[in-house]
Amino acid sequence: MMHNQLQSYIRREQLFDPSRRLLLAVSGGRDSVVLAHLCVHAGLSIGIAHCNFRLRGVESERDEQFVRQLAAKYDVPFYTMQFDTAAHAETHRQSIQVAARELRYMWLEKVRQEEGYDLIATAHHMQDNVETLWMNISKGTGMAGLHGILPKQGMLVRPLLFATREDISAYAEEHRLEHVEDSSNATDKYTRNFFRHRVLPVLEEAYPQVVKNTGASIQRFREAEMLYRQALSFHRRNLLEQRKQEYFIPVNKLKKVQPLHTIVYELLKPFHCSPAQAAQVVELLDSEPGKWVATPAYRIVRDRKWLIITPLEATASTFFVIEEGQETVQLPGKQLHIKTTTGIQISDDSCMAYIDKQQLHFPLILRRWKQGDYFYPLGMTKKKKLSRFFIDQKLSLPEKEKVWVLESQKKIVWIAGMRIDNRFRITPGTKEVLKIELKDA
Template identity: 35%
Template sequence: MFQQFTKYYQQHSLITLDDRVLVAISGGADSVALCHLLQKIPIPISLAHCNFSLRGEESDEDERFVQQLAKSHHIKAHFITFQTREYANQHKISIEMAARDLRYRWFESLCQEFGYTKIAVGHHLNDAIETIFLNMIRGTGIRGIAGMAPINGKIIRPLLFATRQQIETYCSTEGLDYRHDSSNDSDEYQRNKIRNLIVPEFKKMNPSFEETMQHNMAKWNQVLRIYDQVVETELAQWVKREGQTHKIEIQKLIQHHHTETLLFEFLSPFGFSNDTIQKTGLSLTKEPGRQFFSETHQLLIDRQFIMVEPLNQDTASFQIHDLDGFGQLSVSIRAEMVMAYNYSINHSAMVAQIDADKITFPLTLRHWKAGDSFYPLGMKQSKKLSDFFTDAKLDRFTKDKIWLLESAGNVVWVVGLRMDDRYKITSKTKRILLLTSEW
């Protein structure tokens, strides 16, 4: 396998002798094999292991396995523990998406701190096939059916040439111990259903299904490269750049034969979701002045242009002048005004039930900063947000994404986590501002 491995990473220019590689290692066969193969190349590697707190003692045993592997091979290793289910619930995403978000953010922070130039992950051919099916189920464009790329920025996938079975055979031949993730045996997750139920049916019809898909992905990636070249040419023609502002003329965009595709390719690199891009398209001629926000950028639909510019996350502050203002945020918050008479209290942290007569518009939505404090619902004393986050066991990636809703300089709601006690509804409340976080 080493010869195939060498040929593959050289063919796709995945690794150079100047690289410092961070290897994502779970302890499973694929990542253990990847580590073993990379050790045969004269480049420095380090390991990064995430404990996602999803399988109790089994997760802890995985971590101890990697610790021992790193120690026995004298390899520097980094370890972190995430509260993945809490993160998924807070962001209303799947467990799989939460784990992906958490680990890649951490990998990137390690690269910045320690100077790693590449992040090697153990994805193999079967992973790539399963990902295509997942993308088709969720809805996808051409990139989703092209499979996993061998390289994407810092992320490299040197094992995409190999099947799961070939990797396990390599581990057996080389005498490599590895951990078995019992969650892979369950059909609770979509990927497992595809792996355990759907792909075997295709293999019954075509015993060489994996090889066929490998050829298909190679063809689709060639098509994707042509598509990317056309998109790049189109965007260069239509998008104007003024400093950090990117803008595209609305009338010309509407007249384009492929408005929806061009709009998607213009906005998605700035972090705007499919839903936000669709709302933007529907607002082109109807709602000048409407704004949308991604985590890194803000979008303004002017009378003539769609304009996109970066946010400064530390100082980003959005004014909400009325109920309709909530609908213009990518931080998805549904707002309605209800009468207190016969209202049944909702105990979800994702819902804020605010005494409407205690707040003053415009409200402000911003990220939290050091020194912020509030009166957590049910408490009569002020508490620093930093202490509140510590008690809630939030990791720093989650904290960086927290939004605060303010009225007249006071925190009304730590969005999706806790209301301020001063703004709660009481027996004297007449009107309730009902806010539901959908992020």
């Protein structure tokens, strides 16, 4: 019966074509031994891989030898690797569980690629899935945690998720399958074992069918998550507009969506926004322009009509020294091209500046603007603070932060890409012109 259930599950979840080569992760425990037996008797092409984490002394060596003999019995390829798991955990400041998982999957994928297998198969079953769900709920992983262990993730498949532990034990007894016991499974030292030995048994006292009922719910949660993701995809298309490196969300449009907090969090999660920061962003919707929330890699700014998501870039202390005769300057995402000419030209292109070279003193400095900067806008004889000029130009905070200024002897020559200083304009007496052009890199 379990053979038929396996084949039905593989078809229903579209796990793999029977012609594909599977690399089975086999610990030697009952679950993985049953998976190997099922695969062999289904005529699947398999290899067996075993990880020796060297955490249980003689017992770890016993497990490796057992799996080696199992592979020989089935006449299938065998692969094994011994890891210094404790050292890896200490070096990377990880728990033993996390270190073992990381080492296991990295090595399995390496073997899969090098030996030409199509997929990696593990023996996770329904109880494992139910334990994972309750662990995720307890940790507060949100909607994504409700789907538990997925039947397929990339090159990884779990063909036994349909089976309970009782199903697997009955199959092992029916076919008289030997296996080895991992003594660490008996302790509550690890979180999963705590849920396995202490949490689920209590739930089963009140609800004897809790494992099967929760397993059925997981399938419904997976389907609900699909609907959830479809709705989020609609909101992303409707609300999130990308302009080069920045993203724009219309404030008034966002304020009308429901449920607001959930949609804001999901929209901003790819920008490393935490739930607490998402709540702060919701508050930005009713704040004055200029306020912002910073995530580890982005700044979310309340502009007049938009929330603007911009990558955190270099601070205003970044500067470049330009020597006389230098022709190019490489900026983040931009290039400055410099050329001396005798032809007097005028251009309406704000990314092009024509400067009276005689008024300059090298080296020039190219830097980010800072508070207190002022200049004499072209055509004016009175100075103006850059902060006021930017307000007149209706620049957002992220746009202001990207402004470069060119200066000569602490006098601003050009607000790059915007306006030159009147003191450095071309006049009838100009003999040499410095042509400066700001281009995208």
